[in-house]
Amino acid sequence: MMEWNSLLTQRLEQPLLAWFAEQAEWANAQPRPVWQETRPEFEGEITLVLFGPAKQAGLSPAVLAERLNQFWPTLRMEDGSPLLSQAHAVGGFLNLSLSQAYWRWRWSQGYSLNHQGGDVEFHPETIVLEYSSPNTNKPLHLGHVRNNLLGDSMYRILSSLGHRVIRVQVINDRGIHICKSMLAWQKFGQGQDPRSAGVKGDHWVGHFYVEFERAYQDQIQELVGQGRSREEAENQAPILVEARQMLQLWEQSDPAVVELWKKMNAWVYEGFEVTYQRLGIGFDRNYFESETYLLGKSLVERGLQQGLFRRDESGAVWVDLQDRGLDSKILLRSDGTSVYITQDLGTAEQRQHDWGFDRMIYTVANEQDYHFKVLFAILDKLGFPWAARCYHLSYGMVDLPQGRMKSREGTVVDADDLMDEVQTLAAAKLAESDKLTHLSDDQKSTLALQIGLAALKFYLLKVDPTKRMVYNPVEALDLQGHTGPFVQYAHARLSSVLAKASSENAHKATNPLTPAYENWHATERLLLRQFSQWKPTVEAAAKENNPSHVADFAYGLATAFNRFYHECPVLQEPDPEARDFRLALCRQACTLLKESLGLLGIAAPERM
RNA sequence: GGUCCCGUAGCUCAAUGGAUAGAGCAACUGCCUUCUAAGCAGUAGGUUACUGGUUCGACCCCAGUCGGGAUCACCA
Structure with missing residues (x-):
């Protein structure tokens, strides 16, 4: 699920098409670029697949990549800063790294769903x-x-x-x-x-x-x-x-x-x-x-x-x-x-x-x-x-x-029994934890239902709806791994960090993505990349009538956050610029986890 | 029998016609004096049911074979 937006169209694709058109060798056959998300094991975010254009040009992908290397540095943002920071050719693929200037611009656009201000004209139905x-x-x-x-x-x-x-x-x-x-x-x-x-x-x-x-x-x-x-x-x-x-x-x-x-x-x-x-x-x-x-x-x-x-x-x-x-x-x-x-x-x-x-x-x-x-x-x-x-x-x-x-x-699984079961299991898990001893019984029961339902709902929604699926009670009640509670847990950790940040008044509310902090960690970059995929994910889910895309996103974002959380201190980060940046990432990740869980009908508790 | 859907790691599931087919569970190794370990890092696990075809390139498209399911009510 790659995000494509008006800036990428104007500043990347159109110039590329123009550049193609200038190349005399294949001017009669205008190549159509194929873009895809760069696989995580390679450097970069956007990949241009060169096989097609190379064939039309009568060049090897490697030679075409070589020529394109003259072209990439000419691409600019509106303010004149570079759009791309790196371009690596690997086989028939050209992996492009978007510049920090791009990611700052993208941040300024916001990530939450906002149907009023989209790139594409929207027709409500x-x-x-x-x-x-x-x-x-x-x-x-x-x-x-x-x-x-x-x-x-x-x-x-x-x-x-x-x-x-x-x-x-x-x-x-x-x-x-x-x-x-x-x-x-x-x-x-x-x-x-x-x-x-x-x-x-x-x-x-x-x-x-x-x-x-x-x-x-x-x-x-x-x-x-x-x-x-x-x-x-x-x-x-x-x-x-x-x-x-x-x-x-x-x-x-x-x-x-x-x-x-x-x-x-x-x-x-x-x-x-x-x-x-x-x-x-x-x-x-x-x-x-x-x-x-x-x-x-x-x-x-x-x-x-x-x-x-x-x-x-x-x-x-x-x-x-x-x-x-x-x-x-x-x-x-x-x-x-x-x-x-x-x-x-x-x-x-x-x-x-x-x-x-x-x-x-x-x-x-x-x-x-x-x-x-x-x-x-x-x-x-x-x-x-x-x-x-x-x-x-x-x-x-x-x-x-x-x-x-x-x-x-007599093998029919009753809906009420099912909910009893998931709630009971989550309650047992809560009981063995010492994190939430201060909660009342009512609060614990509510939380147990939220967590139990998260397990059940995520389990059923993460699968492509058109496919027949197996309900395995043991796996459905799992609270770890590729599950709803896993996502909830990431959200709860984030909430906890943010709560402490606000009580400590740690966040200075300056523009968190100022160039003052530019030594981004790989996991920070990954979070920005995940954020940008939210809207295209929801649009794909709507178009295909397939909520599993939303479940995928939630899981991917939770995973990205967990890695970030493991690698990067937030509140304990001594550099105030880095801390602000990370807190801003946390705030955004928290919002999007909650939104994505919300679209699955899953609650996002702040403690668990 | 006609039509439709499905077949991917031991299990459950991913993968707009593109890179070395990815996750989780189960198994095995490490990591809590450190912002929530419901976490992180790693090892192992595959002839994508089979055979052909199209393509620079196929889990994906086409044909056939095998296996599973659904449907073809003066039922709902």
Whole structure:
């Protein structure tokens, strides 16, 4: 992730292109320079790759490098000081070191995100961002957690760049699954509610979903034992028949069923809210399937009238997408009821109506890749111009070391348990430390949650979202190495230094990058280089819908700071110019660590 | 079977078509009288699944093979 800015364009690239153009040998073939970040094992910050231009010029890279050596010293900053301090050719690469004058200028521009004053013209967009979207029959699990963290981080990233982001979820509150829980509760719940049962609402409802499945499986066994076929038994088990009847009643707005439905969904929402709050995520608007599933139907009717869809003999409505390389897809059942995708069509149009979004992002697992291809194709077929601006943020499944999570085998990792676990572990770690004995129990508990969540969030966000990943509980709970707590720790050390500096009044608040101190340590230079990568990192993360870039940055900056901290005294530095410079670096590093953690939804405690 | 995704150190993950493929964990060595050792420095670990092709240059692009996963419901 190399920073490129207007100064580098004007003072480095344009003169280089002009110089190329003056070279008669290859004036007919204007080479396009390829820039990259210099690898850390070489001297320099920016590297010009010479293979292409050398070939076009008919020269060896070494000869071209030799000629360019006449050119580099002519490059100047606006005030006439040199732009580059060194140029080393290594093989086909030219490694350029930027001058201290450049780094001083870069410092003066600031590093924090500031969408008003960027190099590129910025167009803020209204973006509807969907994530989470659970069913209401069971609690959230590890898969939801990855989903929620991705969505939340994308919200923070896009917002930080100045976009208006509306966080939404669609809640699948309707259908046979919730009826199963309702029925089981009626049969086995003995009138208990979450409070009287002492169970969190979503878990309470989830418990009855499991109870239903148990009773259902028992009945199937029984029927098979009586000589029915498996298929027959699965279809005719009395408890399933009853659940279907309940769904029918719900669709007819039967008052008793609707009341029960409302009551049990309310339990679930209460439970979800606790989980969301603890996880630190939220939403601006919920779309309930029960409220939007009918909207899709009218959209389908419209498509039928326009001849875009067709109705078969049984009365079912289909869309043919073979011209787009997809299959036919059913939109309405023969009994006229809507299917999953019908509801999504309606919800999409509703959201465009509600927000007039420029873009919409659906954070949904990659097992639904095909579903979203079809959805967007249908929206396009219906003639919505915004269909092309809908995007499926497709992420990979989270596996366990022993394979996929399976509810039947009881291996599903529950979101609440997960947070308990990480908090407990962090609390144990705090308890063995003697650094924080002065904190109250409440403060310790809060800190433990912050650290535990940092471990969990960083673990899930550092991976490229598109990739399937393995959740290894032992590694996820690690507080050392390539982890969230590692980054937090760097931030805490910095905070501590800065707190002491201000209490000692050590910082004189002069321009910390004056030429008075110019004997920069390699780790100081590295920090400046890291700072400049912050903005391009966030822009890349936004463009690619990939928060892992932000996690990479945070880790890289924390590492750079740790090295600096090890090599360079700050408060104990006798030279006041050097001390000011280092304190300024510390202040900036602290700010950017906090910002980068912030975009991952991770707290930056000042002590740990 | 059709379509899509994936295969990198023992494990988990990085690497805009560029340099000697990098981190962390696990293993082994050093470093706390020194601004927070949740740290730093070092050792070891690789035929980037395999075979071909394109290219000055391929983990990356193309074709094929093998292996894993997802999806192709009048389920959601």
